Amino acid sequence: MTARTDGPVLVVGTGLLGASIGLALRAVGVDVFLEDVSRGAVDLAADYGAGVPLPADGEPRLVVVAVPPDQIAEVAARCLERFPRALVTDVGSVKQYPLAGLRDAGADLSRYLGSHPLAGRERGGAISARADLFLARPWVISPHDGTAPDQVRVLEDLVLDVGATPVILGPAEHDASVGLVSHVPQLVASAMAARLVPAPGAALGIAGQGLRDVTRIASSSPELWVQILGANASAVVPVLDALAKDLATVADALRDQDRAGARRAVAEVLAAGNAGVSRLPGKHGQDARFASLVVLIDDRPGQIARLLTEIGELGINLEDFRLEHSPGAPIGICEVAVLPEVRDRLERELTTRGWRIAG
């Protein structure tokens, strides 16, 4: 695979995002320089294959600032000065705030173009970095008034090189969007989880998957999120207010259920929830990178191995695999995920070999 990006690329900040960008670019042969306030963090990322420490005479064509939100403007401004021929981007969760910070600092905005990969993991740090972190994920490129079209193309090349999907959204539109689909959900999850602090053990003992899903992201770092929320307050507050109003309407209706329309008020929020969740693209939870095949198997030891042995004999690499079976039931269900381009061949070959394919 030939890279589109003209290196070298300097990644400043070698945490999860920075190191993953390095790994992904190295995988397509782009030269990557690494820099971090922590020498240990740079060494770890370099050992992991994300690039090499920035040489004294290193002249990057593109700088990716991957530092915490409240340091982006300062670090980006310094990079614009240090590398007067480089395009500088950042990967922060908010786009108007660093732009305003750079403008206030009198930075050369003609070479700054912000961006935001919608990707992450629950575990942070270079040790959790993955070359495929960005695969099939949206990566917002956020042009401002002073952005030239060819600069957008430079970033698009980077985004495509790491396997992500470029999405062009101006800073205000980006911030409103993430306020809704990322920042308010974070607060909702945190506020729900906060209710568990004074809960009796008996209540926690009967908690199920629903609560676990609603509160999963509540384990996020408060330090990071105070910065993100503070930097995007104007987008977050109206959504939060509207949501709180819905919850207050439900609480009032439940307090006074004999009131005309009380039941309907509760039903409307629930029905709007149905409508809202159905607008989310893609089947819930499915990994968009892979195609899947459902195979029915006899549920006894050795059958799954036989299936996977035959898949291996076909030279097809297994990307994921899930098994569902009911105890005592004569049949199990295997969901096999493979690269989309080999799915149909796999179905044909397995059918020929006598496997029952359910979909």
Add this chain to the structure above:
Amino acid sequence: MTARTDGPVLVVGTGLLGASIGLALRAVGVDVFLEDVSRGAVDLAADYGAGVPLPADGEPRLVVVAVPPDQIAEVAARCLERFPRALVTDVGSVKQYPLAGLRDAGADLSRYLGSHPLAGRERGGAISARADLFLARPWVISPHDGTAPDQVRVLEDLVLDVGATPVILGPAEHDASVGLVSHVPQLVASAMAARLVPAPGAALGIAGQGLRDVTRIASSSPELWVQILGANASAVVPVLDALAKDLATVADALRDQDRAGARRAVAEVLAAGNAGVSRLPGKHGQDARFASLVVLIDDRPGQIARLLTEIGELGINLEDFRLEHSPGAPIGICEVAVLPEVRDRLERELTTRGWRIAG
């Protein structure tokens, strides 16, 4: 396996829960009668193996009412009259409301003992029923003033026969618990998802797994949930009020970030969210029924099949299997789930055969 339960058991209402109870009881040899207002629903559940349609002279020892919440009291009262020697239970999500309804109807409460299995699937109906739906899930038994200890034991036998874990919680304690861990999370998910209705497509296009998790249960049935929430309003409202107060505090702090303590107010809700989510028992998302083993493998076709072949040769049945690998990385990570009692043997055997075990 010998059943503890003395049948026959009559299941009234052959939806997901009713049919799954039938399947689970039949799997251990208990006689099950089925009844539903829909003849088609009974036939489907019977064909699926959940039991037989209630014969005209059928005399159940135990009746399980598995109908929608607002019909429980009426159906249970009728069952208490029709089967004067049977213990009658229900599987509704709220426990004080049907008890009050039965009391108002002058029913014989000495033979009614409510219960609530904390289990379900996103898809409803007998067609989604599973014999293992209740495996390792909590099933609340909710004694009231008129309950005799041997009646609790009868229900415990049923709960153990279907593989669930009996949890004894009085009706008020139960309702407060599910208000917190189930009913308020439902409203929070719905209210968050409702904000997506007016969202521009660009925002939805960059939505990630966090929002999907927070809103997953928002696809639940409004009809069902209006009933549940209405029946448990006194437990739901205080939690909802406290949650709304936290969100209002955050919104106010974000509106006026220069105010003293504004940043701290936001951080406190996020930190309380950390603390709350960490109180949830068990590793997030892990299936409590199984023990897992992490095996490092060379990431090339055939290696996974070889691993699974060897597991099959050991006579160990694979319960679940997950694969993680980074394209181009020399190593993949397999998480293998097996029954807890064979985990240590599997680790020893695989180590002997040269596999690298990471945990």
